[in-house]
Amino acid sequence: xxxxxxxxxxxxxxxxxxxxxxxxxxxxxxxxxxxxxxxxxxxxxxxxxxxxxxxxxxxxxxxxxxxxxxxxxxxxxxxxxxxxxxxxxxxxxxxxxxxxxxxxxxxxxxxxxxxxxxxxxxxxxxxxxxxxxxxxxxxxxxxxxxxxxxxxxxxxxxxxxxxxxxxxxxxxxxxxxxxxxxxxxxxxxxxxxxxxxxxxxxxxxxxxxxxxxxxxxxxxxxxxxxxxxxxxxxxxxxxxxxxxxxxxxxxxxxxxxxxxxxxxxxxxxxxxxxxxxxxxxxxxxxxxxxxxxxxxxxxxxxxxxxxxxxxxxxxxxxxxx
Amino acid sequence: xxxxxxxxxxxxxxxxxxxxxxxxxxxxxxxxxxxxxxxxxxxxxxxxxxxxxxxxxxxxxxxxxxxxxxxxxxxxxxxxxxxxxxxxxxxxxxxxxxxxxxxxxxxxxxxxxxxxxxxxxxxxxxxxxxxxxxxxxxxxxxxxxxxxxxxxxxxxxxxxxxxxxxxxxxxxxxxxxxxxxxxxxxxxxxxxxxxxxxxxxxxxxxxxxxxxxxxxxxxxxxxxxxxxxxxxxxxxxxxxxxxxxxxxxxxxxxxxxxxxxxxxxxxxxxxxxxxxxxxxxxxxxxxxxxxx
Numbered sequence: 307x308x309x310x311x312x313x314x315x316x317x318x319x320x321x322x323x324x325x326x327x328x329x330x331x332x333x334x335x336x337x338x339x340x341x342x343x344x345x346x347x348x349x350x351x352x353x354x355x356x357x358x359x360x361x362x363x364x365x366x367x368x369x370x371x372x373x374x375x376x377x378x379x380x381x382x383x384x385x386x387x388x389x390x391x392x393x394x395x396x397x398x399x400x401x402x403x404x405x406x407x408x409x410x411x412x413x414x415x416x417x418x419x420x421x422x423x424x425x426x427x428x429x430x431x432x433x434x435x436x437x438x439x440x441x442x443x444x445x446x447x448x449x450x451x452x453x454x455x456x457x458x459x460x461x462x463x464x465x466x467x468x469x470x471x472x473x474x475x476x477x478x479x480x481x482x483x484x485x486x487x488x489x490x491x492x493x494x495x496x497x498x499x500x501x502x503x504x505x506x507x508x509x510x511x512x513x514x515x516x517x518x519x520x521x522x523x524x525x526x527x528x529x530x531x532x533x534x535x536x537x538x539x540x541x542x543x544x545x546x547x548x549x550x551x552x553x554x555x556x557x558x559x560x561x562x563x564x565x566x567x568x569x570x571x572x573x574x575x576x577x578x579x580x581x582x583x584x585x586x587x588x589x590x591x592x593x594x595x596x597x598x599x600x601x602x603x604x605x606x607x608x609x610x611x612x613x614x615x616x617x618x619x620x621x622x623x624x625x626x627x
Numbered sequence: 628x629x630x631x632x633x634x635x636x637x638x639x640x641x642x643x644x645x646x647x648x649x650x651x652x653x654x655x656x657x658x659x660x661x662x663x664x665x666x667x668x669x670x671x672x673x674x675x676x677x678x679x680x681x682x683x684x685x686x687x688x689x690x691x692x693x694x695x696x697x698x699x700x701x702x703x704x705x706x707x708x709x710x711x712x713x714x715x716x717x718x719x720x721x722x723x724x725x726x727x728x729x730x731x732x733x734x735x736x737x738x739x740x741x742x743x744x745x746x747x748x749x750x751x752x753x754x755x756x757x758x759x760x761x762x763x764x765x766x767x768x769x770x771x772x773x774x775x776x777x778x779x780x781x782x783x784x785x786x787x788x789x790x791x792x793x794x795x796x797x798x799x800x801x802x803x804x805x806x807x808x809x810x811x812x813x814x815x816x817x818x819x820x821x822x823x824x825x826x827x828x829x830x831x832x833x834x835x836x837x838x839x840x841x842x843x844x845x846x847x848x849x850x851x852x853x854x855x856x857x858x859x860x861x862x863x864x865x866x867x868x869x870x871x872x873x874x875x876x877x878x879x880x881x882x883x884x885x886x887x888x889x890x891x892x893x894x895x896x897x898x899x900x901x902x903x904x905x906x907x908x909x910x911x912x913x914x915x916x917x918x919x
Contacts, residue, residue, distance in 0.1 A: 512634065515635075515638055516641075519638055519642045527648060530648075530649070541642060541643055541648070542642050544642070561631070565632045565635055568632060568636055568639055569635060569638070569639065571643070572639055
């Protein structure tokens with residue numbers, strides 16, 4: 307299968323054995339095709355990748371501000387630029403993911419959102435928001451879906467069923483859930499293979515864990531009936547914990563981060579994501595992922611997290627160069 | 628801060644233990660329990676083959692990935708026979724002692740324990756509650772009965788132990804401790820043949836207690852066969868009385884006991900002097916003999 311990857315210009319230049327300035331010159335002269343995304347240049351490259359099934363994961367926690375939406379955007383972009391075909395699903399009526407990816411939520415029709423899944427059991431045609439990157443957007447009207455879901459028999463499994471129909475079209479589906487435990491959140495959580503749980507490094511994040519673990523066990527029971535092999539040997543469906551908003555300057559965050567290691571017995575604990583208000587604002591305002599804001603540390607952090615998830619959670623065969 | 632660690636550790640435990648859920652048979656471990664025999668397993672296995680295990684087993688985590696069965700060993704065995712891979716369970720967070728108590732109560736609340744198993748079960752429950760051995764519990768129960776009858780001074784009744792005993796019987800809602808002492812404790816001393824018959828369910832416990840009075844093995848074996856044949860309790864009692872009377876005739880009452888009984892009623896002071904002196908002389912001699 308043919309796939310397109312985005313190679314950061316510096317990496318590409320090094321590989322080709324030329325200086326970065328020469329590579330930039332080539333781009334100016336049109337001798338090499340390149341795309342500019344945010345702060346950086348990328349060279350698209352077509353590679354042959356293995357044929358493999360779709361994996362679906364849901365960013366899940368009922369605590370607000372833990373970093374679900376930022377992670378969905380940044381990981382989605384990072385994975386897409388590495389050659390994976392990624393579908394992002396915005397399940398939050400606040401439509402932050404939609405807006406942050408440059409789609410005006412006011413321009414979004416109801417049939418483009420998960421309302422179509424709820425009403426017609428069909429997945430809407432996603433918008434393309436980047437190379438290899440697709441989005442099922444949300445709008446504020448999605449909130450009505452919560453009420454409609456309550457009346458729909460087996461509504462909790464609607465998204466899962468709809469995604470099964472597009473099996474193979476994407477390598478990875480990432481669902482951005484809403485900060486709630488209501489029926490929309492349940493539908494989002496049951497959509498896939500597991501939960502990616504952001505944990506805010508602080509008392510608030512820790513407190514939220516109790517309920518997350520409890521519902522993750524209930525969801526496991528619900529999924530046991532539709533996908534017994536998928537949940538066999540597990541007592542919950544948490545795939546990874548991702549510590550977020552870590553502030554290295556505070557003693558408290560350091561201690562909490564250490565303590566979070568205990569969770570490793572439940573699911574892998576990913577490398578922490580630091581609290582970066584500056585780049586974060588720049589990204590949302592510029593409608594770009596944090597990697598493209600020019601903050602090197604932020605970009606490295608996302609790359610590190612992506613490496614970790616690819617190795618410990620997603621377990622794809624690698625898309626080879 | 629160690630509070631956070633403790634909280635997270637709690638979460639880890641919580642996450643690892645399945646909710647009401649299904650567990651594979653191979654991680655379940657039967658625990659010792661009052662039931663001695665498992666009858667009609669094949670019938671239960673057949674029903675499990677058709678409808679599955681309807682009521683979840685109660686289990687408790689052993690901490691190594693295995694789970695001890697607190698209640699439902701019969702269902703577990705039948706499910707194994709039926710070839711099931713997993714069974715529905717409810718996981719309870721119990722200490723070993725709590726689990727044993729729960730298993731005992733659960734088993735005692737059913738109808739299908741035979742009286743002998745039930746008696747052992749109640750005693751085990753009491754010894755668990757009181758922290759005493761079975762023998763000590765039996766002694767305590769006898770003491771309580773004797774005090775209630777006014778035979779001995781009240782030392783035990785009303786004590787915390789006695790109240791605990793009463794509490795256990797109230798909780799079981801099966802019988803009072805008095806009737807347990809009267810009708811069930813004697814079952815413990817049953818000879819082997821009667822106990823076997825009782826465990827098979829061949830005779831009711833009332834018949835077993837009646838037959839226990841017959842000490843002659845041959846006579847008892849004969850009567851036991853008749854009882855198994857469906858002799859009514861009233862008829863059985865009549866037969867036992869008859870046998871006991873014959874036994875009594877075979878072994879006449881020893882004459883010296885009669886002497887003792889007469890002595891007990893004797894008032895030396897009211898006798899004529901010669902007779903009194905003669906008696907005193909002989910009694911002193913008897914006393915000397917008995918004391919040496």
